[in-house]
Amino acid sequence: MRRVNYAVNGGPEVLFVEDVPTPVPGPSQLLVRCEAVGVTWPAVRRVREGPEPVPLGGEVAGVVEALGPGVRGFRLGDRVTGLCFEHAYAERAVLAEHMASRVPEHADAVTAVALVHSGLVARKACAAGLIGRGESVLITAAASGVGTMAIQLVRAHGARVVAAVGDKQDKGAFVRTLGAEAVVGYDDPSWGEPVDVALECVGGEVLDKAVRALGRGGRLVAFGAQPGAICSGELMTRGASATGFRMGSPATPSLYACWRDELWDWHREGWLRTRVHAEIPLARAARAHEVIESRANLGKVVLVVD
Structure with missing residues (x-):
């Protein structure tokens, strides 16, 4: 079978396609014939920065072809999606x-990788931010796969969205179609009126600006892969708080299952929409990484497997 890998850290050009034996699922594992694979910023950054080559992870969606020992919840032929940490x-x-969930009959694989994991991250960010009706919420990386989900979920809470993006000209109109009421650029000298909540996943200088954008009693939720420093003085001055999370950390499986069901229900009802920037063949994974690194994507970038 074909697999995309890399032997040294670097840009998209270090990715190559190799022929390898089909893996055998171990205990409590599924072998999935992939139809779509979601490309994430953490995976792109890992290829670029290291510290050393590791198997590429991502969201996958496809059909169960083999079951490892002990699997009880799935059968051969089931259509599933989930986050795969190695060789996605x-x-x-x-x-x-435990990372897999079923894909409804009405949905395709590309929709599954654009909706489920990104939606779960956005759903958890909203829960951590304790968003209330009438509040204002700053969302960084608002045009990303997670950001597009977060905008819609925040609006469903009855809150006002301030979308922060790298390029206001190209991305401003896009995020407004999803419900953002205000748009700011990362380089803007001011991000306008203080916000009640900041959902921040960029890190670095953007994280610092998000802290400074908080109003009195504001709440910062940090959940990106890029590290950054939070000034305790800025939090104390504002009487603000900060929290963070990672989706790979232990969580109540029943809660994630409930959230997944909600995401599919809301998508079926038509008000929670996925946004896919591009569907790119697996063999051209380097092109997908180029799109992510250039921050040109408006929504999710998906590899498709023929």
């Missing part, structure tokens, strides 16, 4: 049973 850029991937 492949024609077939091994997915842990």
Whole structure:
């Protein structure tokens, strides 16, 4: 089978396609014939910065072809999606049973990788921010896969969205179609009126600006892969608080299952929409990384497997 890999850290050009044996699922694992694979910023950054080559992870969606020992919740032929931490850029991937969920009959694989994991991250960010009706919420990386989900979920809470993007000219109109009422650029000298909540996933200088954008009693939720420093003095001056999370940390499986069901219900009802910037063949994974690195994407970038 074909798999995308890399042997040294670097830009998209270090990715290559290799032929490898089909993996065998271990205990409590599924072998999935991949139809779509979601490309994430953490994976792109890991290729570029290291510290050393590791198997590429990502969201996968496809059909169960084999079951490892002990699998009880799935059968051969089930259509599933889930976050795969190793060798996701492949024609077939091994997915842990506890990370897998079924794809409804009405949905395709591309929709699944654009909706479920990004939606869960956005859903958890909203829950951590304790967003209330009438509040204002700053969302960084607002045109990303997670950002597009977060904008819609924040609006569903009855809150006002301030979308922060790298390029206001190209991305401003896009995020407004999703419900953002105000748009700011990362380089803008001011981000306008203080906000009640900041959902921040960029890190670095953007994280610092998000802290400074908080109003009195504001709440910062940090959940990106890029590190950054939070000035305790800025929090104390504002009487603000900060929290963070990672989706890979332990969580109540029943809660994630409930949230997944909600996401599919809301998508079926038509008000929670996925936004896919591009569907790119697996063999051209380097092109997908180029799009992410250039921050040109308006929504999710997906690899498709034929």
